[in-house]
Amino acid sequence: MHRVVVTGTGVISALGNNTSDFWQSLVSGTSGIREMVDVDISQIRFQNGAQVRNYVSEEHFAAKDTDVMDRFAQFAVVAAREAIAQAGIEWTASLRETAAVVTGSCLGGRGAEEAGYWELFHNGKSRVHPYTIPLGMSNAGTSHISMQFGIEGPAYNLSTACASSAHAIGHAFWMVRSGVAPLAIAGGSEAPFFLGGLKAWEAMRVVSKDTCRPFSAERSGLILGEGAAMLVLEPLEAALARGVRPLAEIVGFGMSADAGHITQPVAKGPARAMRMALRDAALAPEQVGYINAHGTATEANDRIETASIRETFGAHADKLAVSSTKSMHGHALGAAGALEAVAGILSLRHGILPPTANFLTADPACDLDIVPNQARTAAVEACLSNSFAFGGLNAVLAFKSLP
Amino acid sequence: MTDHSIQDRVLKVIATTKRIPLESVLPDSSFESLGIDSLDRLNILFGLESEFDIEINDEDAKHIQNIHEMIEGITQLLQAKAAPSPGE
Numbered sequence: 001m002h003r004v005v006v007t008g009t010g011v012i013s014a015l016g017n018n019t020s021d022f023w024q025s026l027v028s029g030t031s032g033i034r035e036m037v038d039v040d041i042s043q044i045r046f047q048n049g050a051q052v053r054n055y056v057s058e059e060h061f062a063a064k065d066t067d068v069m070d071r072f073a074q075f076a077v078v079a080a081r082e083a084i085a086q087a088g089i090e091w092t093a094s095l096r097e098t099a100a101v102v103t104g105s106c107l108g109g110r111g112a113e114e115a116g117y118w119e120l121f122h123n124g125k126s127r128v129h130p131y132t133i134p135l136g137m138s139n140a141g142t143s144h145i146s147m148q149f150g151i152e153g154p155a156y157n158l159s160t161a162c163a164s165s166a167h168a169i170g171h172a173f174w175m176v177r178s179g180v181a182p183l184a185i186a187g188g189s190e191a192p193f194f195l196g197g198l199k200a201w202e203a204m205r206v207v208s209k210d211t212c213r214p215f216s217a218e219r220s221g222l223i224l225g226e227g228a229a230m231l232v233l234e235p236l237e238a239a240l241a242r243g244v245r246p247l248a249e250i251v252g253f254g255m256s257a258d259a260g261h262i263t264q265p266v267a268k269g270p271a272r273a274m275r276m277a278l279r280d281a282a283l284a285p286e287q288v289g290y291i292n293a294h295g296t297a298t299e300a301n302d303r304i305e306t307a308s309i310r311e312t313f314g315a316h317a318d319k320l321a322v323s324s325t326k327s328m329h330g331h332a333l334g335a336a337g338a339l340e341a342v343a344g345i346l347s348l349r350h351g352i353l354p355p356t357a358n359f360l361t362a363d364p365a366c367d368l369d370i371v372p373n374q375a376r377t378a379a380v381e382a383c384l385s386n387s388f389a390f391g392g393l394n395a396v397l398a399f400k401s402l403p
Numbered sequence: 404m405t406d407h408s409i410q411d412r413v414l415k416v417i418a419t420t421k422r423i424p425l426e427s428v429l430p431d432s433s434f435e436s437l438g439i440d441s442l443d444r445l446n447i448l449f450g451l452e453s454e455f456d457i458e459i460n461d462e463d464a465k466h467i468q469n470i471h472e473m474i475e476g477i478t479q480l481l482q483a484k485a486a487p488s489p490g491e
Contacts, residue, residue: 045461205445205461220462263442300441 002235004176005246005402008087009342010079010187013227013329014050018082022329022339023346026354027375031328033211033223036193044198046207050225050330051193068134069144070109071191075228075335076141077148080185084149087232088244089183091149100181101145101155102172103230104164104188106334108138108157111194141189141228153181159334162294164188166337166387166395169231170253173397176233183238187338189228198224204263206298212331213358214295214324215302215366222296225330229338231345248345249400251382252281258392265300265388270308273394277384278312281398285313288320288398289380290353292344293370294388295324296331303365305386321378323371327357337387341397344385348401351379409455409481413474416450430470455481 011018014032015025025032035041036049052075057066060078069077080101089095112135116128134140139157146155154175158167165188172186192198201207201224208221239246254276258269278285294305310317325343332339347353352375359372385397410430418425421443428437439447448459451473457480467473 045458203445203449205448205464209461261440261442264440 002177002179002237003249004173004233005236005239005249006231006345007234007239007244007246008083008085008232009247009345010082010086010230011227011339011342012052012055012075012078013229013332013339014052014225015329017052017055017078019086019342022342026325026328026343027352029328029355029357029373029375031211031357033330039193039195039198043195045202046209048208048211048223049193050223050332052227068131070112070135070140072105072107072109072111072189073140073144075191075226076103076189076230077144079187079189079228079230080145080148083185083230083232088242089232090242095182096150096152098153098182099151100153100172100175100184101142101151102168102184102186103142103145103157104159104166104168104334104337105138105141105157105190106159106161106164107190107192107197108159109136109140110197111191112136114194114196145185151185160393160395161389161391162331162333162336163387163389163393163395164334164337165229166341166385166397167255169338169341169397170255170395172233173250173253176235182234184233185230186233187228187230188335190333190335191226192224192333193226208297211358212297212327213360214293214297214327214356215306215363215368215370216359216361217363218360219297219299219302221298222326222331225326225332226335227329227332227339228335229342231338231341246402248348249402250397251400252277252283252398254278254280254396256394258394260392263390265304265392267304267307267311269392270305270386270388270394271311273396274308274312274384274386277396277398281382281400283382283398285316287382288313288384289378290344290347290383291320291322292340292383292385293322293324294386295326295356297324297326301388302363305388306366306368309368317368320369321353321371321376322368323354323356325354337385337395340387341385344383344399348380348383348399351377353378353380409478410474412454413451413470413477416454417447417470420446420450430474433469451477457481457484
């Protein structure tokens with residue numbers, strides 16, 4: 001069994017197109033939520049989203065490559081490149097042959113699929129483009145990372161809705177810890193801003209017409225986000241041997257299923273996932289000082305998550321800081337767990353807890369210390385990152401700070 | 404359109420979307436007694452929007468507690484639809 005550390009992170013999000021910009025926005029409490037562009041908002045009952053801005057695909061890829069890469073797959077590779085560069089990996093033939101790539105995506109390239117089917121259903125065409133399948137498949141992000149870097153070991157994509165990338169990072173962590181893979185690229189990506197998908201979210205009646213205000217009495221639902229985040233995971237000894245200072249240690253992963261309702265959460269499942277993560281990490285609840293919450297700002301999530309944190313931590317729940325960075329980067333679905341893992345890792349690294357932005361007044365049913373609006377300086381020993389999916393599938397990651 | 408027919412159409416939408424006998428859905432029935440959960444509510448709202456060709460606002464929908472209020476809300480939306488709006 002190896003101790004596993006994070007040696008690189010890569011981010012593209014509404015808060016900036018690299019890790020540094022993402023972190024600066026988080027600690028300044030700046031939200032990336034704006035009126036949506038590149039979609040016809042006159043057809044949609046909500047107007048705001050957390051979209052990646054100033055992204056020009058030609059700056060990252062040759063045209064022949066973007067022909068077969070949906071936006072979500074491009075985001076995956078952009079984030080992986082940054083993470084790998086930061087980690088300073090020294091590739092050898094043997095490392096390439098055994099390293100792993102595990103990604104999460106909820107929708108994959110469904111935006112490209114929609115464009116293909118639009119021709120069929122709307123424009124009266126009888127054919128769809130032959131790239132529709134390679135663009136649309138949910139594992140495209142994984143495959144493009146693997147091809148880009150010549151990584152030939154275990155590689156797969158997980159799709160567990162809003163917990164996808166937390167499940168992906170957890171699996172990658174376990175593979176590195178057990179020695180199955182000497183290194184893993186893990187994270188998630190998502191590009192959900194296309195008309196059919198937005199209309200489907202509209203029908204769920206969970207998207208706010210205002211902004212994302214997690215745990216606030218005035219909250220009115222989630223705000224969709226897009227982007228990607230990737231981590232480089234490797235054994236502590238490998239990082240030290242290269243003279244690299246890790247960002248944090250990944251110490252635990254817990255999963256559970258509610259086995260209840262397809263959309264309505266209960267506290268029991270998330271609480272069990274948190275307990276499993278603590279047990280996997282051999283952490284006492286009192287060692288945890290911060291939780292990056294799932295915190296979608298829907299009525300159901302925020303109350304249930306509060307109850308599940310209380311159930312897991314007992315009296316210590318009142319000493320914990322809990323914030324939802326979705327208030328700034330939106331709900332990036334399959335990329336959410338990875339973006340929030342980066343937020344957790346950097347809060348340990350820098351000793352600063354990002355706030356829950358857009359907070360107005362407290363909801364008595366969400367009576368945790370939610371770090372309202374202002375980042376807080378706090379040296380925290382360990383943190384959790386919560387991800388709870390529609391369908392009752394829960395994944396929790398635990399990270400620990402390193403000296 | 405009479406109020407009675409609005410009521411009948413609402414009850415029918417509920418029965419059809421929830422796949423329960425029409426006789427079991429009464430104006431006095433509570434959502435709980437009919438086993439209607441949050442996802443069923445979305446399905447019913449979707450059905451009502453199609454049935455009456457209206458748009459039901461998320462916030463208004465959240466405050467509906469029972470079938471009476473649902474019928475009342477639909478009636479108001481239909482009246483608003485029938486009346487010419489101020490700028491027209």
